[in-house]
Amino acid sequence: MRIAVVLAVLTLCCGSAAAADTPLIMPGTWTAGASEGVTSKATGKDMARLDYGFAGAGYAFMIHPLDFAASENFVIEIPVRGEGAGNDLQIKFTDASGDNVWWVTRPGFVPSKDGTTLRVRPRHIDFAWGPAPDKTFKGGKRMEVVVVKTAKGASTGWLEIGPVTWRAEVPEPRVEAPLKADEALAVDGNLATGKAAKAVTLDLSRVRPFGGLKLDWAEAPARYDIAVSDDGKSFRNMRTVTLSDGGTDYVALGEVDARYVRIRGQGRLNEAGLLPLEMGIKPNALLTELTKAAPRGDYPRGFSEQSYWTVVGVAHGGARAALLSEDGAVELGPERPSLAPVLTVDGQRYTWAQAKVTLIADAERLPLPSVEWRAGPVKMTIAPLAYGDGKSPSGLVRYDIRSDTDTTIRLDLNLRPVQVNPPTQFLTRPGGFAPIRKLAYDAQTLSIDDQKLWLLTPPSRVTISGFLTGPQGATVSDADGMASAVIGYNMTLKAGEMRSIVVSFPLGEASPAPQVSGNPVAWADQQARTVRLDWQQRLGQTQLSLPKGAPPIADSLKLALAYQLVLMDGDWLKPGARSYDRSWIRDGAMMSEGLLRMGLTDEALRFFKAYAPMSFDNGKVPCCVDARGADPTPENDSHGELAWLAGELIRYGVPPAEIAPYWSQVSGAIAYQESLRHQNLTPQTPARFRGLLPPSISHEGYSDKAAYSYWDNFWALKGYRGAALTAEALGLTGDAQTITGQGEAFARDLKASITATATHYGQDVIAGAADRGDFDPTSTTMGLTAGAHEADIPEALKRRTFERYWSKTLMPRRETPKVYTPYELRNVGAFLRLKQPERARQALDMFFADQSPKEWFQWAEVITTPYRQPLFIGDLPHGWVESDYLRVALDLFAYERPEAQQMVLLSGFDPKWADAEGAKLDALQTPYGLLSLTARRNGSAIDVKLNAEAAPQGGFALDLTPFGSVAVRVDGKVVKPDARNEVLIRTPRAVVQLEPAR
Numbered sequence: 001m002r003i004a005v006v007l008a009v010l011t012l013c014c015g016s017a018a019a020a021d022t023p024l025i026m027p028g029t030w031t032a033g034a035s036e037g038v039t040s041k042a043t044g045k046d047m048a049r050l051d052y053g054f055a056g057a058g059y060a061f062m063i064h065p066l067d068f069a070a071s072e073n074f075v076i077e078i079p080v081r082g083e084g085a086g087n088d089l090q091i092k093f094t095d096a097s098g099d100n101v102w103w104v105t106r107p108g109f110v111p112s113k114d115g116t117t118l119r120v121r122p123r124h125i126d127f128a129w130g131p132a133p134d135k136t137f138k139g140g141k142r143m144e145v146v147v148v149k150t151a152k153g154a155s156t157g158w159l160e161i162g163p164v165t166w167r168a169e170v171p172e173p174r175v176e177a178p179l180k181a182d183e184a185l186a187v188d189g190n191l192a193t194g195k196a197a198k199a200v201t202l203d204l205s206r207v208r209p210f211g212g213l214k215l216d217w218a219e220a221p222a223r224y225d226i227a228v229s230d231d232g233k234s235f236r237n238m239r240t241v242t243l244s245d246g247g248t249d250y251v252a253l254g255e256v257d258a259r260y261v262r263i264r265g266q267g268r269l270n271e272a273g274l275l276p277l278e279m280g281i282k283p284n285a286l287l288t289e290l291t292k293a294a295p296r297g298d299y300p301r302g303f304s305e306q307s308y309w310t311v312v313g314v315a316h317g318g319a320r321a322a323l324l325s326e327d328g329a330v331e332l333g334p335e336r337p338s339l340a341p342v343l344t345v346d347g348q349r350y351t352w353a354q355a356k357v358t359l360i361a362d363a364e365r366l367p368l369p370s371v372e373w374r375a376g377p378v379k380m381t382i383a384p385l386a387y388g389d390g391k392s393p394s395g396l397v398r399y400d401i402r403s404d405t406d407t408t409i410r411l412d413l414n415l416r417p418v419q420v421n422p423p424t425q426f427l428t429r430p431g432g433f434a435p436i437r438k439l440a441y442d443a444q445t446l447s448i449d450d451q452k453l454w455l456l457t458p459p460s461r462v463t464i465s466g467f468l469t470g471p472q473g474a475t476v477s478d479a480d481g482m483a484s485a486v487i488g489y490n491m492t493l494k495a496g497e498m499r500s501i502v503v504s505f506p507l508g509e510a511s512p513a514p515q516v517s518g519n520p521v522a523w524a525d526q527q528a529r530t531v532r533l534d535w536q537q538r539l540g541q542t543q544l545s546l547p548k549g550a551p552p553i554a555d556s557l558k559l560a561l562a563y564q565l566v567l568m569d570g571d572w573l574k575p576g577a578r579s580y581d582r583s584w585i586r587d588g589a590m591m592s593e594g595l596l597r598m599g600l601t602d603e604a605l606r607f608f609k610a611y612a613p614m615s616f617d618n619g620k621v622p623c624c625v626d627a628r629g630a631d632p633t634p635e636n637d638s639h640g641e642l643a644w645l646a647g648e649l650i651r652y653g654v655p656p657a658e659i660a661p662y663w664s665q666v667s668g669a670i671a672y673q674e675s676l677r678h679q680n681l682t683p684q685t686p687a688r689f690r691g692l693l694p695p696s697i698s699h700e701g702y703s704d705k706a707a708y709s710y711w712d713n714f715w716a717l718k719g720y721r722g723a724a725l726t727a728e729a730l731g732l733t734g735d736a737q738t739i740t741g742q743g744e745a746f747a748r749d750l751k752a753s754i755t756a757t758a759t760h761y762g763q764d765v766i767a768g769a770a771d772r773g774d775f776d777p778t779s780t781t782m783g784l785t786a787g788a789h790e791a792d793i794p795e796a797l798k799r800r801t802f803e804r805y806w807s808k809t810l811m812p813r814r815e816t817p818k819v820y821t822p823y824e825l826r827n828v829g830a831f832l833r834l835k836q837p838e839r840a841r842q843a844l845d846m847f848f849a850d851q852s853p854k855e856w857f858q859w860a861e862v863i864t865t866p867y868r869q870p871l872f873i874g875d876l877p878h879g880w881v882e883s884d885y886l887r888v889a890l891d892l893f894a895y896e897r898p899e900a901q902q903m904v905l906l907s908g909f910d911p912k913w914a915d916a917e918g919a920k921l922d923a924l925q926t927p928y929g930l931l932s933l934t935a936r937r938n939g940s941a942i943d944v945k946l947n948a949e950a951a952p953q954g955g956f957a958l959d960l961t962p963f964g965s966v967a968v969r970v971d972g973k974v975v976k977p978d979a980r981n982e983v984l985i986r987t988p989r990a991v992v993q994l995e996p997a998r
Contacts, residue, residue, distance in 0.1 A: 021167040024076060025066050025143060034060040034404050036616045038149075047162040052084075054149045054156070057622075058627025061146040067229075068093070070139040070170040073122060074324035078164050080722075081115030085158015088148040091120065092128065093140030099705050100130030102137045108150065108616040111159060121169075123209070123277070131704045151627035177205035179274070186272045188603025194218045194270035202261040202272060203232075211280020212252040213261065216271040220246035224265025228258035235262055245470035250290065252280045252480075261945025283433035284423035297353030300340065301327055302431070305868040307878055309420050310369050310856045311566050311577050313507070314531075315538055315822050316390030318569025319429070320507045320583045323420035326359060326853055328371040328382040330397050331420035332505045334578060337434045337448060339397065339503070341382065343375045344410040350375035359855035365555050366535040367562040368528075369856055377404040378493075380411075387527045390570060392508040396456075398524050399687030400489070402498040411501060413487040415439075415448065426868045427579040428626075435481025439464045441474050446485060454513065456502040456520035460490040500524075510950070538565060541599035542923050544893070547916040551841075551848055556857040557889045560882040561598055563858060564591055567879040568603065571610040572625070576875025580861075582626040584880075585611055586698065589641040591883040593786060596652040597890055599925045605654055608645055612662040615642070619668030623698065635698030636676060636712040639669040640719025644787065647722030651927040663730060667739075670723045673716055674742055682886040688756040688770045695771070699779060707769035711779040719786050720746055747792060755794055765801040766793065777805040781826040784833050785887075789899040802830050806839055810846065817865040820883050822847055832895065832907045834983070837962040840908045847885075852876060859885065893921045894931060902954035903928065904982070906944065909935065909962045916940045928952040929988075941995040948988040956985040959994060965997040 006662040024048075025834045032042035032050065039053040040060035052060035078091065089109035093102045104124050122626030127135035137236060145161060166839035177745065179187045181600055185195050186594030187202065196219070204210075207230050224241045238253045255277060278285040284303075301307040302325075312330070313321025323331035329340040329352075343350040362379075370383040381400040388394045401409060415436070438449055446453040455462075465471050467482035476483050491499050502520040506512075516523045539562055544554040569576050573588035574581060586613060592604035614630040615621050621638040622630035646659050646666045659666075676693050685691075692713050697708035720743025727736035729818040761773035766783075768776025780801055783793045805827060812986040813820070825847055831840035848854070848928070850863045852873070859881045861874025892908030903926055913919040918936030925931075936943055946956060960966060960981045968975045968983050970992050975983050983992065 003286075018451075024068060024164040024166045025064050025162070028064065029505055029735065030062040030064045032060070032062045034058065034121045036618070036620065037630075037632070044142075044160070044162070047160060048145075048146060048156060049160040050147065051158045051820070052147055052155075052156065056631075056634050057149050057626070059146055059148045061144050063142060063144045065141060066143050067141065068139040068143075068166070070122070070137060072171045073169045073521030075169055076120040076164065076166045078118040078120065078161055078771040079112055079115055079159050080111055080118055080159060082111035082157060082159035083113065084154035084159075085110040087150050087153030087157070087464045089159075090144075090146040090148060091118075092144040092146060093137065094142040094144065095130075095139075096141045097130075098142075100132040101128040102126065102140065103128045108153070111157075115160075115198070117267075121597060129704050139304060149628050157888070173206075176208065179204065179272070183269070183881075184834060186269050189271070190876070190923050191216050191271050193272075195791065196266070196268045198266050199262055199264040200272065201232075202263075204259050204261070204274070207257055207259045209213070209255065209257050209277045210253075210274040211277040212250065212253065212275035212276055213263070214271075214273045215249040215251060215263065215269060216411075217244070217246045217249065217267060218270045218279070218497075219268040220244040220249070221265030221267035221340070224263055224267065226251065226253065226838045227264070228256055229260040229262070230258055235260070241468055243469045245468070248293075249468065250275065250279070250285075250286060252286055254280050256280065270714060273404050284431075287418065287433060288423065295353075297351030300325070300329060300338070300416075300418055300422070301352065302714070302870070303418075304870075306418075306424070306864055306870045306873070307422050308860075311367070311563065311877065312369065312384045312395065312857060313367075313386045313566040313577065314388060314390055314393045315534070316568045316570055317386065317393045317507065318390070318567060318572070318574055319577045320390070320393050320569075321566060321577045322384055322395045322505075322507060322983070323416055323577070324369055324371065324382075324384050325420045325551060326371070327357060328373060329420050330382070330384050330395075332395065332448075332451065332453065333507050334581070335421075335429050335434055336435055336451065337415055337417050339453075340414045341373070341380070341399065342360065342412040342414060343373065343378065343380060344412070345376045345378050348376060359853055361555070361559075361855055361857060364532075365558040365562075365857070366532060366539070367559060367566055368532070368535070369844045377407055378402070378409060379404075385524070385528055385531060386507060387531050388507075388511060388936045390568075392506075392512065394504060394511045394514065395505040395507050396502060396514070396527065397523055398521075399501040399502070399723040400498055401493070403493040403495065405495050407493050407755055409491050409493060411489040411491070413489075413503070415446070415453070415485040415487065417482050421578045422870070424872050425579050425874075426872060427874075428581045429578045431578065433481075436483040437479065437481050438477050439475065439483045439485055441485070445638070446487070452506060452513070454504045455487060456504055456514065456516055457489070457500070460486045461488040462486070463488070467468055467645065473960070535562065538562075542597070542925065543921075544889075545917075545920045546913050547656040547918065550910075550913050550919075551845055552857055553889050553892070556848070556851070557886060559857045560877075560886040560889070561594070561600075562958050563877040563882050564595070564879045564886075565600075566601070567875075567877075568607075571606040573603075573879070575609045575861075578875055579872075580875050582624045582631075583607075583611065583642045584624040585621055585645075585881070586623065586635075587880040589645045590786065590887070591879060592645055593648060594883045594886040595892070596648060597925055598886070599923065600651060601654060601925075604645075604652075605649055605658060606660075608642075608649060609662070611644075612642060612665040615665040615668060619665075619670075620673055621665075621669050621672075634696050636673075636693040637698040637709075637715040638695035639673040640712075640715035640717070640722075642666065643669050643673075643719035643726070644715065644722035647725040648787070650726060650729045652925060656726075659726060660730055663726070663732075664855075666723050666726055667735065670719060670742070673719060677746065678718070686756075688753050688760050690753060690756075691746060692753055692770060699768070699776075701774075702769065702772075707770045708771045709779070710750075710754065711776075711782060713746075713753075713781040714779075714788065714792075717743065717747055717792065718748060721787065751792065751794065758797055764797065765804055775801075775804070777801050777809075777830070778821075778824050778826055782829045785826065785829045785891075785895075787896075787898050790833075791899070799834060802827065802834060802836075806831075806843075810843055814846065819865055820863055821869070822850065822859045822863060823861075823884055825881065825884040825888055828908075829891045829895070832891050835907070835959070835961045841910055854988070858882070881992075890924065893933060894924055894926070896927065897954070897957065900954040901928075901952050902957045903931065903952055905946070905956055905958045906935065906962060907934065907959040911942060911963055926952075938993070941993050944992040944994065946985060946988075946990045951986055951988045956990075957982040958985060960994070962996050966994040967997050969993040969995070 030042040035039040035058035038058035042062040291299040421431035425431035572583040623635035858877035
């Protein structure tokens with residue numbers, strides 16, 4: 001029995017205005033406002049009008065005070081008319097503190113000149129942000145109407161609202177009365193009883209909200225209508241269903257408020273029930289319910305438990321990438337449907353739940369993942385591949401099927417209106433449902449709305465279905481987006497014989513159709529060879545190799561770099577292909593550092609050149625950029641990050657002439673940052689805030705309320721230094737001196753603030769924010785790494801901070817796993833700089849254990865526990881996390897001590913890595929040229945060979961801490977370690993022998 005699904009369009013609550021008791025907003029002047037680059041104007045009083053204009057991203061708003069104490073149940077009526085379709089409409093309510101915000105959101109709102117009325121009930125109002133422990137909406141002191149620009153929204157428009165009124169309503173009952181019906185058998189709870197009738201009317205006992213109907217038919221009508229009524233007399237039609245194939249119909253109707261429901265159509269209805277409101281307005285909720293009712297494996301894992309996946313894309317393709325699930329399903333592009341295999345072997349059916357599934361990483365650790373199924377005597381390898389260029393890539397999937405015995409096999413490729421990206425993912429590109437509204441099959445091509453699926457291996461059959469209508473021949477239209485197809489391949493294999501199935505699809509709007517002449521398997525082999533060669537060349541400069549038995553440091557390093565290149569969208573570095581399909585200067589600057597160290601200078605420079613011009617005229621650097629343009633949200637780390645990156649590019653060999661055209665943005669960022677800082681240089685400023693940047697929400701942990709984040713201020717300090725270096729390189733000596741002086745003054749204020757905050761809160765550790773006194777070592781690490789100086793943070797506070805992290809966070813997590821974000825990988829770099837190599841390696845081992853999944857050597861943004869608990873986990877892999885790993889993995893072997901102009905070597909080395917073939921790092925890019933290292937055991941000693949283009953001014957500092965007590969010879973000469981337990985090498989090439997001390 002197939003479960004039928006009808007999805008209706010979501011509406012907030014629209015209709016003609018009704019009489020209400022009380023004005024919500026008293027007549028008075030509205031105040032308009034807007035973000036940078038956006039114009040806004042508010043006029044009117046009881047009928048208020050907002051005129052707006054967007055040059056790029058941003059928002060416009062108008063605000064009015066109110067004094068609204070909400071009753072337990074109520075309705076607010078907001079008449080709205082206007083022009084300008086497709087932008088998001090937000091109605092916000094703020095409490096007296098101004099810190100706590102509740103909102104109603106209408107994505108892609110389309111106003112009309114004739115107008116409509118938004119009816120807002122408590123269920124529509126969500127808590128947006130704020131520190132309030134009680135998130136329940138109880139009223140507000142301010143109402144705000146906001147228009148937020150979307151990628152496809154109108155650039156100009158207007159909204160007129162009012163008069164806004166509200167009325168109290170009867171509270172919702174704690175227990176709903178049971179359904180009644182004029183045909184009692186339809187609601188008797190027995191699926192086996194029913195009565196033939198032309199119509200069935202349900203009585204809900206009161207006007208109440210619901211999302212649709214679940215109808216169990218003994219005999220479904222060829223057509224039936226669903227209508228609703230408040231009084232049982234005047235009915236309004238909600239849906240007409242034709243050609244239902246019977247069984248159980250889940251009919252989603254959107255958001256409905258009614259007392260009576262009439263199902264009209266000659267048939268035999270055994271049972272009728274209501275769908276919860278959520279199932280009517282959220283397809284993912286309905287699909288989750290269907291998953292519960294079906295055998296495990298018939299629906300994707302992500303609708304019942306946590307699922308994991310990886311990207312399949314080309315370099316610089318960004319979101320134009322496919323996804324491969326751990327179970328072998330392939331998503332055909334961003335927010336696109338997926339192909340999921342089902343095998344039938346000698347009559348036995350295998351889905352992902354019955355097959356033995358193994359995840360395979362490429363032997364060369366290139367981003368070419370695959371999945372292997374074992375189904376009885378049959379082994380199937382699912383190998384997707386992305387090929388072509390970044391602007392117009394294409395994808396293919398190859399299914400290689402081999403049997404150990406003579407076997408009859410059927411492979412069904414199920415095209416489903418669901419993504420690999422699971423429904424728990426909700427940012428930017430929400431996961432789960434992926435509508436298919438029209439399917440057509442002709443000449444080995446399946447047309448899926450505006451996308452093609454080329455069946456390069458001719459199928460035995462293709463069956464196309466609508467969810468209500470069942471199989472429909474060569475074409476089906478499904479207005480609800482729930483069409484599906486089964487692409488079938490029948491085969492009989494001899495023992496040891498293999499057969500390959502190949503399909504292909506576009507990943508970009510301009511991706512060409514495959515040009516296949518002859519054997520599609522040979523064509524797929526050629527694509528794979530070309531892609532492999534491309535990745536070998538892109539990832540070939542810096543190489544790390546470790547002996548067998550070592551942790552997966554080298555495997556994860558190579559793939560971390562590859563994943564970042566896959567996620568890079570043209571010139572834009574992005575942390576993800578789905579949830580985080582946006583470019584942040586924060587992520588991009590830190591990703592760029594890793595790219596520079598791995599020799600990919602061009603990618604880092606391209607990102608800087610793309611991002612710098614997005615700065616606002618006042619010097620403010622946007623926190624992120626997407627298809628709408630520059631995001632104006634104030635995040636005060638951004639300015640320092642852009643300026644720091646400019647300096648890093650020059651230090652890693654980019655000619656200053658390449659940066660010169662962007663000096664106005666770099667200097668503007670510093671000037672803007674300096675103006676912000678002066679807001680806290682008044683005599684009234686408390687000591688712990690003095691000279692800091694104002695509060696912002698750049699640190700995601702402070703999204704409830706902007707904070708004096710040390711994260712922001714560490715980046716501000718780096719920004720001063722990067723800008724001063726850039727000015728010096730450009731020959732702007734006066735600017736360099738001015739910015740250097742500003743940076744030195746800021747460094748003093750920052751260090752004094754850290755101490756004052758610890759004193760204020762009676763702590764012996766560094767706080768995450770000066771106004772919170774919280775503990776956040778992952779942010780504190782930015783004061784130790786990426787260009788930070790040793791003296792930037794008080795030494796005692798620094799050491800106690802990471803002692804507490806080790807003893808109070810990491811060690812307890814070994815016993816009791818907790819949800820966390822692997823941005824904590826950065827703390828490995830802190831342990832190295834504190835000369836705690838054993839802790840650094842142990843922490844790294846813990847992070848390796850949480851790779852998701854481990855077989856593909858990648859991390860999500862969030863590590864869940866238990867492993868299968870469904871939660872939002874961010875993109876997988878997450879490019880920013882991967883960059884955190886890449887930098888600390890390199891730090892194990894070489895990191896810079898910038899204030900001394902030194903490269904510190906082998907501070908995280910494990911002497912066991914010198915065994916067998918030893919450890920080798922080739923062609924690491926540093927600010928002083930290329931650096932190569934080898935470490936290999938020679939009898940009882942370890943020989944370290946250094947080969948660099950040039951020695952830094954401060955030399956190479958070989959850290960002896962990991963090696964214990966050793967006697968040291970450099971080029972045959974005995975050398976004594978210094979007070980740091982380091983040996984300083986002033987030459988670019990040297991052989992160091994480390995012999996255990998006797």
